[in-house]
Amino acid sequence: MMMSNIMSFAGLSSTLGTLLILRQYFPRHLNIYFSKYFEKFITLIYPYLEISFPEYVGLRLKRSDAYTAIESYLSSTTSEHAKRLKAEMGHGSDKLILSMDDNEEITDEFHGVKVWWFSSKITRHNISFYRLVDEDKRYYRLRFHRRHRALINEAYLPFVIQQGKAIGVENRQRKLYTNSSSFDYNELKKLDWSHVPFEHPATFETLAIDSQMKSEIVQDLVKFSKSKEYYAKIGKPWKRGYLLYGPPGTGKSTMIAAMANLLDYDVFDLELTGVKDNSMLRKLLLNTTGKSIIVIEDIDCSLDLSGKRKTGGNQNENKEEEEKKAAMGGPPGKDESKVTLSGLLNCIDGLWSACGGEKVIVFTTNHIEKLDPALIRRGRMDKHIELGYCEYEGFKVLAKNYLGVESHPLFEVIHELLEEKNISPADVAESLMPKEEGKDQVDVCLEKLVNVLKGCKSKSEKEEEEKVKKSKKKLENGGKVPMVKIDCSVVV
Ligand SMILES: Nc1ncnc2c1ncn2[C@@H]1O[C@H](COP(=O)(O)OP(=O)(O)OP(=O)(O)O)[C@@H](O)[C@H]1O
Numbered sequence: 381m382m383m384s385n386i387m388s389f390a391g392l393s394s395t396l397g398t399l400l401i402l403r404q405y406f407p408r409h410l411n412i413y414f415s416k417y418f419e420k421f422i423t424l425i426y427p428y429l430e431i432s433f434p435e436y437v438g439l440r441l442k443r444s445d446a447y448t449a450i451e452s453y454l455s456s457t458t459s460e461h462a463k464r465l466k467a468e469m470g471h472g473s474d475k476l477i478l479s480m481d482d483n484e485e486i487t488d489e490f491h492g493v494k495v496w497w498f499s500s501k502i503t504r505h506n507i508s509f510y511r512l513v514d515e516d517k518r519y520y521r522l523r524f525h526r527r528h529r530a531l532i533n534e535a536y537l538p539f540v541i542q543q544g545k546a547i548g549v550e551n552r553q554r555k556l557y558t559n560s561s562s563f564d565y566n567e568l569k570k571l572d573w574s575h576v577p578f579e580h581p582a583t584f585e586t587l588a589i590d591s592q593m594k595s596e597i598v599q600d601l602v603k604f605s606k607s608k609e610y611y612a613k614i615g616k617p618w619k620r621g622y623l624l625y626g627p628p629g630t631g632k633s634t635m636i637a638a639m640a641n642l643l644d645y646d647v648f649d650l651e652l653t654g655v656k657d658n659s660m661l662r663k664l665l666l667n668t669t670g671k672s673i674i675v676i677e678d679i680d681c682s683l684d685l686s687g688k689r690k691t692g693g694n695q696n697e698n699k700e701e702e703e704k705k706a707a708m709g710g711p712p713g714k715d716e717s718k719v720t721l722s723g724l725l726n727c728i729d730g731l732w733s734a735c736g737g738e739k740v741i742v743f744t745t746n747h748i749e750k751l752d753p754a755l756i757r758r759g760r761m762d763k764h765i766e767l768g769y770c771e772y773e774g775f776k777v778l779a780k781n782y783l784g785v786e787s788h789p790l791f792e793v794i795h796e797l798l799e800e801k802n803i804s805p806a807d808v809a810e811s812l813m814p815k816e817e818g819k820d821q822v823d824v825c826l827e828k829l830v831n832v833l834k835g836c837k838s839k840s841e842k843e844e845e846e847k848v849k850k851s852k853k854k855l856e857n858g859g860k861v862p863m864v865k866i867d868c869s870v871v872v
């Protein structure tokens with residue numbers, strides 16, 4: 381009896397729900413009457429309450445957090461109850477996430493109270509740029525008996541949102557974002573960020589760096605990710621800045637991937653040269669999500685951030701560049717980014733930087749001496765990490781990764797060579813990569829590395845070369861050294 385009552389109410393409510401949706405197609409004057417009397421009538425006889433959760437609110441700028449959390453929550457109960465499901469890949473390529481398909485209905489129970497969830501969509505046909513564009517407005521509708529109003533509002537909905545957020549974090553597929561311009565042809569708008577799944581396999585275990593430095597960085601990152609309350613207590617936005625510097629091929633980009641994998645964060649790879657001006661930069665950073673690493677690679681080459689190179693420094697070089705541009709046909713500096721140093725500083729630690737929570741900002745450079753001290757001062761870039769040439773300890777990690785060996789008669793020879801030669805971990809890794817199948821590949825690769833090392837310049841030779849380069853530059857600049865001296869000791 382009870383069951384059939386519920387069923388008939390559910391049937392009635394479904395009909396009334398359809399009428400409510402259809403009413404938008406009624407003529408306007410009918411619609412006014414409909415609203416006035418029909419809805420009053422419904423609330424009198426209808427014992428159920430309904431709450432809608434639209435996918436987008438306002439200008440469709442951002443998906444509603446409530447909708448996303450409910451979607452995740454329902455995905456956990458859906459597979460048992462719903463008859464029509466849709467599937468999506470979740471975190472990692474082998475996990476399939478099932479959720480309710482459009483116009484599907486499921487029931488849920490909370491403290492013995494039964495509630496109904498519906499997934500619905502309204503499709504509108506708009507004409508935009510002489511094209512017919514279908515715009516889907518999706519929403520979830522929750523129905524429950526009005527006598528449970530307090531329980532649903534105060535306990536059930538907060539429970540759904542909290543559970544949904546937790547499931548969402550577990551299931552989400554991490555993403556690698558880039559700000560290179562792309563266009564959404566369905567929504568007909570330019571996207572600030574486009575993304576692909578983040579699938580870089582690097583971890584701190586496979587990273588060939590000093591083991592003490594490695595464990596300090598890992599500890600620092602883990603501590604940061606658990607310090608929400610601490611940052612709130614000291615009144616600082618929950619973010620941490622890392623400056624990674626060192627010669628090419630020493631693992632700066634690889635370390636960023638390892639950081640993202642350790643913390644389970646998304647990565648926003650910000651190409652500064654593609655950012656028009658400071659306000660565009662602010663918009664891009666505002667559109668990044670929490671639990672993410674914002675990366676600006678080769679910051680010294682990205683822009684003239686010091687503001688010094690054009691006025692002071694090597695004026696001839698600038699002149700040459702302008703002439704080159706003119707020879708290429710375009711007006712000088714036409715498409716150049718107008719992002720300034722103060723604009724960048726404002727975004728990374730001004731008032732805007734506190735939006736969106738939990739973020740790590742990483743700059744990389746091959747030339748730390750070229751950077752403006754303001755950009756990398758402590759507090760802005762909390763950790764300065766130097767990634768140097770390959771040491772014996774790093775070589776052993778690479779040998780284990782690439783060849784699966786932890787000892788070999790040639791290790792001692794390589795140890796001695798590494799003490800006196802400069803070689804990047806990337807070059808070591810290249811030599812250790814077996815080119816063919818077979819057991820003898822370990823000997824082949826290690827012998828190859830010994831030969832490569834023998835051909836490398838020794839540390840003293842390299843230092844001498846650097847000295848000559850520096851003094852040449854000094855002469856070009858009329859005796860002044862154009863570099864800024866910065867304390868770049870590793871503080872981890
Ligand atoms: N410290 C390291 N540990 C493990 N692998 C490394 C390390 N350094 C370099 N490699 C290997 O060398 C390749 C190049 O390294 P990576 O791109 O991280 O260098 P980089 O410091 O970012 O160079 P660049 O300054 O040119 O951007 C990587 O694919 C990785 O396989």
Ligand SMILES: [Mg+2]
Nearest residue numbers: 632633677744
């Ligand atoms: Mg790199």
